[in-house]
Amino acid sequence: MSGELRAVALGGGHGLQATLSALRRITADVTAVVTVADDGGSSGRLRRELGMLPPGDLRKALAALAGTDADGSLWATVFEHRFGGTGALAGHAVGNLVLAGLLDVLGDPVAVLDQACRLLGVRGRVLPMSTEPLDMAADVVGLDSDPDAVRTIRGQVAIASTPGRVKQVRLSANGNAEPTACPEAVQAVLDADLVLLGPGSWFTSVLPHLLVPELHEAMVTTSARRFVVLNLVPQPGETAGFSPEQHLDVLSQHAPRLRVDAVLADADSVPTPDRLRAAAAALGAQTVLDKIAAPALPGRHDPHALAASLRAALERRTDRWR
Structure with a gap:
């Protein structure tokens, strides 16, 4: 592979932070594509x-890719600082x-994130998966006396914390409209x-990227190597009781056309390899x-x-994956 490796990580929250922290040890050309639900x-x-757009996951990605000099480190610390107290800023x-x-001044979310990257000394890029906030809904079982009864749960927080079992998630924009992908994010995946997909909250941070049609199609058609990084433990609520292989089964159900080159997992977290x-x-x-x-x-x-594991996987010959 010639030149700087062009890497794209899709996800949100702490899982995406871990992936970005690993990738920046391999290449400076890292693009984060972040969930916005x-x-x-x-x-x-x-x-x-x-x-x-909900800024929290975008902020975490910016902090994870911030420059390591004094200015970048300071701004990353400031960005992550949270106000206490009981007032309006709490x-x-x-x-x-x-x-x-920045959004009030510039108006364009992509321009806002590019400006924030310059402020924090980010050498890569942070992009939203869509330039408009998205709404999430899930089909959940196990919430009624009938264990097979399906209820619809709405909202990312409610889905992530449901005591039921999530079967399927859906995304929409402005009520019931189909979500539209950020064009720059689609192009980053294609180029x-x-x-990398995962780790992270499987139904609310990882799978949503595959529910945006243009982004889904880019993931299916890109010539890039596609790696999935599995979680270390099930997520309380949405994937409680899931085995590592069940995460892949759910991924396949939501994106049956998606082919993957490598699945990376922690050896001590896989009871049945x-x-x-x-x-x-x-x-x-x-x-x-x-x-x-x-x-x-x-x-x-x-x-x-994780960086060492990714590097070793990348160095293996391509035909080993097919």
Whole structure:
């Protein structure tokens, strides 16, 4: 592979932060494509009050890719700082408010994020999966006396915290309209050498990217290597009780045309490797098992170990994956 590796990571929240922290150890050409359906906390408040994209996951991605010099590190710390107290600013992260202010001045979310990248010394790029806030709904079972009864749960926070079992998620914009992808995000996926999906909240941060038609099509048709990084533990609520291979089964159900080159998982988090290998093979993927968990942070990936695993996977010959 000649030149700088062009890598794109799709996700949201802490999972995307882990992926970005790993990728920046491999290449400087990293683009984050971030989910924009959050409706809770500071992001939800700003979304409801200003009609803007929920900024929280975008802010986390910016901080993860911030420059390592003094200015970049300072701005990353400031962006992540959250106001305390009980006043109007309580609970708001500084970066969320900066992004809200930039949007008021510039009007274009992509221009806002590009400007924020310059402020934080980001060498790559942060993009929303859509330039308008999206709404999420899910079919959930296990909430009634009839265990097979299906109920519709609306909103990312409600879906992520449901005590039921999520079967399927859907996205919409402005009520019932089909979501439209950010064109720059679609182009980034098409131009990439490597595309990463996961880890993160499976139904609310990972799968939503495959529910935006243009982004889905880009993921299916890109010539990039496509890697899936699995979570270390099931997510309380939306994937409680899921095995690693069930995550892949759900991925396939939401995107049956998607083929994957490699599935990366933590060796200590996979109780039945043969089952995972079979599920990965159904997607066309090789399974890569490494120790990629952070020893001191349960449930979190170690960026150095994940970077080493990604680098080793990339160095294997392409025909090994097919």
